[in-house]
Amino acid sequence: MKLVLQKESATPIHQQIYHQILNRIQTGALPDGEKMPSLRKLSTELKVNYLTVNKVYQRLEEEGHIEVFQGKGAFVKSKHKTKPFTEEEAEQEVFSTLLQRSQYLVNRSKYHYDFSKAVVSPGLLPSHFLAQQTKAILDENPMILTTYGPVEGDEELREEVSTYVEQQLGYQTSADNILITSGVQQGINIVANTFLTPTDTVAVESPCYGAAIDTFMNRGNAIVPIPIDEEGMRMDVLEEQCRTAPPKLVYVNPTFHNPTGGTMSEKRRKELLELAETYGFLIVEDDSFSEIYFDGVLPPKPIKYFDDAGHCIYLKGFSKTMAPGIRLGALIADDSLYESLYISKASMDVGSPLLNQKALLPFMRTKRMKDHLEKLRIALQIRRDITSEILDVYLSGNVRYTLPKGGLNLWVELPEGIDIDELRKRANERSISFLPGSACFVGDAPTPAIRLSFSTLSDRENTEGITHLAQLIASLV
C-alpha cells in the first residue's frame, strides 16, 4: 500500500496513516474483504515503528472498518463491494488519497435545510441585472465569445476593481498589480503553484477554510496549524514556529474568518507583517467576506493596506457579495511577485472567461452595487440574529458560539462527548446538513464543533431548519 507520509507535518504520523487508510476504505479503493498488509510489512514499507501501525489498526478495528482474525490477519469491512483496483489505478490512487477534507466531508446529497455551504442565497444577489447585462453584451458584441481575453484580465475590469478596492476597503492600488482570477480558490492555487515546492511549510489558522488546507496538502506541503483566539491567529505561536522552522507562506482569512466568523485585530495584522519581514515569508490574505459587516461596524483595514514591504498577496472574492456562478476574483500583488503569478495564471488557463468579466463590469460601475451591498448586509444580519436567537432558546448553556460581526458562518462548539457523525446522520435523516468542524482542521478536531452557514436559505427556511437542528442537538446533550 503506497501511503504518503509527511514527517514534518504537525499531524502525527499515526493520524496520517489512519486517515489515508480510512479514505481508501471509504472511497472503495480498499474494497470489502480485502486483506490488509501485515503490521510488519506496512511498518517496514513506511519506515515507521511497528507499534504506530498497530495503533492505527486497533483504531480501525474498534471503529469497525477492519476485522482482525487471529492467525489470518486483518481484512477490510466496508460498504464498498467494488473490485480491487488494478495496479495502475492503485498507483494513481495515491493522488486521490490526498484529496480529502472538504470534498469528502461535505456531503454531495441535497438536503432541504442546507447549512453546510458558505454560499449566499441567489435571491439576495443581483441575478436578473447580471443576466440582462450579459444578454446586452452578447447582442452588442457576439465576438466576445470567440476572442481570447488578456491573461491578466480585462483591462476595464482591472481598473474597476482598483476603484472598488479603494472605495470599499480604502486600499489604493493600480490595475497593473491586479490579476483577475477565476475566484479566490484559483487565487490560492496560483500562489501555491508559483511559490511553493513540495518541501515547503505553510502555516494556516486553526481551524481554517478546508479547501485551502486541501490545496496545500495536495501539493505535499507540510502544514502547521496556528491556533486562533478572539484577535485572530496567535502571533506568539507563529513566532515560536518561525524560530524553529519558518514557513514559506502563511495563509489567513482574517476578516469574518471561515469557519469561525472571527476577525483578526489591526494589531495582529501589523504583527503578522512584522514577522513576515523578519522571517521572510509570504502572506496570502483571503478576503472573501469583508464587505459583509453587521451592526454598521466596519472591520479593520486589510493586511495588504499595511503592507509596505510587499509580503502580502491579497485575494478579493466576488462570490459572496455578487455572483459565485461568474467565477471571478482578483489577486493583488506587488511588482516583484506579480510577474511570476502572471506566468502561473497563463499556464493554468490563459485567462478567465472574458464574457464573465465584461458582465460584472456594469454592475460594479453602478450605484446599484452600493445599494445591493447595503441590502445584503441587512438581510444576512437578520439571518444571523435569528440563528443565534434560536440557538439561545434551545441550547443556552449547552453550546458555545461567538456572534459573528460579519460574514456567513456561525461556529458552534458542542459539549465534549457529542458524536458529530451521529448528529450529522440524524440531521441528514431530517434533511438538514451542516459542516462538521473536523473539515476545518489539519489533524483531528480538538473539540466537537459544527459550522452553520446562515446565508443559504430564505428567512423562513433558515428559521425552520435551525429550530429543527437546535431541537435535535438539545435531545442529544
Ligand SMILES: Cc1ncc(COP(=O)(O)O)c(C=O)c1O
Ligand atoms: C474563505 C474562503 N475562501 C475562498 C472561497 C472560494 O471562493 P471563490 O468562489 O471566490 O473561489 C470560499 C468559499 O466558500 C471561502 O469561504
